Amino acid sequence: MGKLKIKTGDTVRVIAGDHKGSEGKVLTVFNDKNKAIVEGVNMIKKHMKPSAQNPQGGIVEKEAAIQVSNLSLLTSKGEITRVGYRTEDGKKVRYAKKSNEVI
16 A cells, blocks of 8 residues: 555644545554544544443544545645655655655
8 A cells, every 4th residue: 555644643634525624633544544533533423332441331522534645744834735755864754845844
């Protein structure tokens, strides 16, 4: 499937789909599925059975995974950008193609 250019902790904006325009921090990335979970985006209601961790049970709202192709990285100024790679001081670094800054 290849390497994803979005990592945990990145700030991203949704550029396509039902949640287009919303922004958040990436909580988890699933490389094998090409999906990511973004804080506060793609919320679903999950019916939880009572358990030791959740003795009450009931309906819990949580984030669902969203396709990485629908996400775009944000620069420090808050604009969307594509991600590139280059070598600096013998280290491979990610950089924002729009502003040329190292992420």
